[in-house]
Structures are given as structure tokens and as C-alpha cells.
């Protein structure tokens with residue numbers, strides 16, 4: 001193999017530094033490292049422009065399911081290109097959009113009957129919120145005072161203003177506080193959502209549910225909906241909810257006539273071992289947002305699913321104002337829909353869910369090898385969503401100082417060893433593609449283990465150096 005850099009790599013790196021601004025990235029820190037430029041992928045691997053291979057431990061930020069360059073999805077997009085790349089969805093349909101809506105309704109929790117397409121998870125949530133709000137103005141016995149939303153502590157529902165308003169990640173929201181809509185309530189999340197270092201399901205009495213139920217009891221006349229990430233709060237650091245929690249949230253919502261919005265953007269499409277996380281407790285939300293895995297990680301497409309009852313409330317004469325006035329230029333993009341249909345077909349042909357279910361306990365066994373590491377404070381797993389929380393002192397439960405950027409350092413060390421992984425604060429988030437083989441899963445965990453010890457070793461030698469005169 002030739003290892004000589006083609007001149008274009010240098011040029012690309014130079015231009016990347018000169019022209020790009022990356023999302024969720026402190027660009028000053030980024031500018032100090034050679035930019036990693038990915039130009040190919042195959043299965044669970046991605047390759048940079050210099051030919052180095054990396055295991056895709058983030059599934060390209062939680063979207064990829066069946067691996068990169070899956071022939072079925074590649075082919076479906078190519079075929080759709082021979083038909084049409086895009087045609088507006090404003091009042092017009094197209095075959096892949098129709099077929100995909102039908103397929104999604106067949107898979108979705110019972111009661112969901114209509115599909116409203118959009119482009120990304122944040123918009124799918126934004127649409128859910130707008131739908132819920134307008135529904136209460138137009139439903140058979142209108143309750144226009146129902147304008148507020150309840151979300152859980154530590155929740156994340158996207159970056160648009162509506163999504164931010166129902167999120168609870170202070171760091172992301174702070175500069176935009178002035179824009180956030182009023183009348184949203186953060187309800188304390190289940191006990192264990194808030195104490196990631198002391199997860200103890202057996203001792204959980206779910207006293208934590210009482211604040212939600214109490215709030216709905218007291219304020220249901222003003223509350224339009226409750227939004228949750230079913231089973232796992234992802235951005236919070238992969239925090240699973242206690243068994244039975246979802247069921248009780250649904251009961252509270254039904255009892256107090258409040259809509260239940262399930263944000264399955266991260267958990268949908270097999271991530272937790274079921275097609276949708278709602279299935280773990282057989283709940284049926286009134287509205288469900290999906291995005292990330294919808295196209296198997298190929299193209300930006302999202303959808304908001306809802307019930308006939310909600311849909312019907314929007315029916316009326318054209319000038320009656322009951323129309324749902326929301327849409328995007330690329331709503332329901334046909335290439336995206338074709339990719340999504342292929343994605344769903346692979347779940348059948350490759351029996352993806354049963355593979356994930358079979359490999360999940362094996363992944364748990366690999367992860368056990370990390371539990372002995374003195375820096376590993378907690379390992380949380382729900383299917384192929386894994387959070388490995390690093391901690392400075394396990395006995396005293398002292399976290400690392402934020403300024404240490406420990407998660408970032410470990411991610412950088414893992415990168416040099418051939419694994420892409422992104423931390424959320426001090427939690428290493430491992431989200432392998434659902435197609436990752438047992439060997440690849442094992443390799444990902446092995447590399448992470450080495451990366452942690454490398455960072456520890458470099459910290460120790462730093463400390464020794466600074467002690468010496």
C-alpha cells in the first residue's frame with residue numbers, strides 16, 4: 001500500500017480550517033488538531049482521506065443501522081434517481097412517500113394512523129408540539145387554554161426553538177433563554193435519571209412519578225402535552241428509565257387528558273432491541289417523532305406520526321383555518337423515502353432485531369471488562385445504546401473537573417487507535433451500528449479500554465513531571 005499523501009489531502013485540510021464551522025464543536029480546540037476527513041465507509045468502518053480505518057462507534061451520530069454502503073439501500077437510492085430526485089410534498093404525493101407511510105403505520109405502536117414527514121429530529125419534535133397545540137384549539141370540545149408542555153429533567157428534544165424549550169440541557173439553551181417559549185415545565189425525571197452514579201433500579205419506588213402526576217392533576221387545564229424519550233434519555237448520558245415508568249406516564253396522561261408525545265428520534269429503529277422503544281411497555285403515544293435511523297443513516301428524513309383523532313381535528317373548509325400550516329421545501333424527499341423503505345426491508349431480510357437481541361447480552365459481557373477500570377463509575381446499556389461514565393474517584397463518587405475534558409481526551413486517544421466515539425461530558429457514548437459483528441463490538445470495547453488507560457497514564461506522567469523540580 002502506498003502511504004504517500006496525495007496533495008489534495010493537505011489542500012482539503014487547509015480549506016477545512018479556512019471555511020468550515022462544525023456543529024457542537026468548539027472550533028478553537030478543533031483548529032488545533034489536524035482535521036479528520038472521512039471519505040469512505042463500508043459496514044461498521046469509515047476511512048479517512050489518508051486511508052486509515054475507524055470503527056464507527058457513534059453510528060455516525062446515532063443514525064447508521066445496517067452499516068455503510070449497504071447494497072440494498074445504495075440500490076434503492078440509485079433506482080429512485082432514475083425516477084425523480086425530488087418533488088414537493090405540498091399537496092402532491094409520490095410512490096415512495098405513500099409506501100413508506102403505509103409501512104411505518106404497520107410497524108408503529110397501535111393507534112398511530114397518519115404520517116407527517118419532515119427532515120430531521122428537531123423538526124419532527126417541533127411539528128409534534130405545534131400539532132398538539134393546534135389540536136386543543138380545534139378538537140371537538142376545544143380547550144384553547146391548553147398551551148403548555150411538560151418535559152423531564154435532563155431531557156433533550158432537539159435544537160430548534162421549540163425543541164430547546166422542552167429540553168433541559170442548560171449548556172445548550174443558555175444563550176437562547178430569551179427565545180424559549182414560556183409555559184414549559186421541567187418535571188423531575190425518575191430518580192435514577194438524576195443520579196447516574198447511583199443507578200439502583202431495584203430500590204427505585206418510582207416516587208419520582210408523583211411529581212408528574214401531581215403537576216398534571218393540578219395544571220391539566222393548561223397542559224397540552226407531556227414529551228418523553230421512551231426507555232432511555234440519550235443525550236442526558238444514556239440513562240434508562242425504571243421498569244414500569246413509561247406505563248405510568250401514559251396512565252397519568254390519559255387520566256388527566258394530556259397528550260403523550262414520544263420522541264423516538266434516538267431510540268427508534270431497533271436501537272433498544274425493539275423496533276420502537278414504546279414497545280418495551282406496549283404504550284401508544286398520541287404523537288411520535290422519528291428521524292435518526294429512519295433512512296438507515298443515509299439521508300435526512302423525519303416523520304411525526306399521530307392518531308386519527310388528532311388528524312380529524314384539522315379537517316375543515318379551506319378558509320376555516322384548521323389546516324396544519326407547517327412544511328418544508330424538502331418534506332418527504334423521495335430519495336430519503338426510498339432509502340427508508342430499503343432500510344425497513346433490511347430489518348426483515350437480515351432479521352436485524354433478533355440479531356440485536358441476541359448480541360445485546362454479549363455486548364454486556366464485553367462491557368463488564370470495563371467495569372474494573374478505576375475510572376469507570378457506571379456502565380448503562382439499553383440494547384445498542386451504551387453510556388460509560390468516567391469518574392475520578394469511584395469510592396467518593398467525585399467526578400472529574402469539567403475543565404479536564406476527560407471524555408474528549410479519551411475520545412481522541414480512541415481515535416488514534418481506530419475507534420470513533422463521542423463523549424457527552426464525562427460519559428463515553430457507544431452506539432454501534434446494529435449490523436456490527438461480535439468481533440467489531442469486542443474491538444470497540446477493547447479500544448475504549450486501552451484509550452482510557454492511555455489517558456490515565458499520560459495524566460500520571462504529567463503529574464509526576466509537574467512535581468519534579
Ligand SMILES: *Cc1c(COP(=O)(O)O)cnc(C)c1O
Pocket residue numbers: 120121122123125156157158159229234235263264265266267291292
Ligand atoms: C438527536 C435527537 C433529536 C434531534 O434530532 P436532529 O435530527 O439532530 O435534529 C431530538 N430528540 C432526540 C431524543 C434526539 O436524540
